[in-house]
Amino acid sequence: MKRQKLKALKEIARLxxxxxxxxxxxxxxxxxxxxxxxEQRTLWTVRGRTEREVLEALLGMTQVEVPS
Structure with a gap:
């Protein structure tokens, strides 16, 4: 899958x-x-190293690592 530009990720996330x-x-x-x-009316919070990483994780576009 081709990566989205950061501006496009922000727009998708805002929608x-x-x-x-x-x-x-x-x-x-x-x-x-x-x-x-x-849609789900739930609060989502994500932390990451870069702005792109957190937006992709929030949108479910990456494999998110859960610390144990």
């Missing part, structure tokens, strides 16, 4: 999530993205 916020983690390196899924 799918209400109150979407993407920002650098104030407690350290990395990024945080969170928003309310418009």
């Amino acid at each position: 799918r999530f209400a109150n979407l916020q993407v920002y650098q983690d104030p407690d350290g390196p990395g990024w945080i993205a969170h928003g309310i899924d418009r």
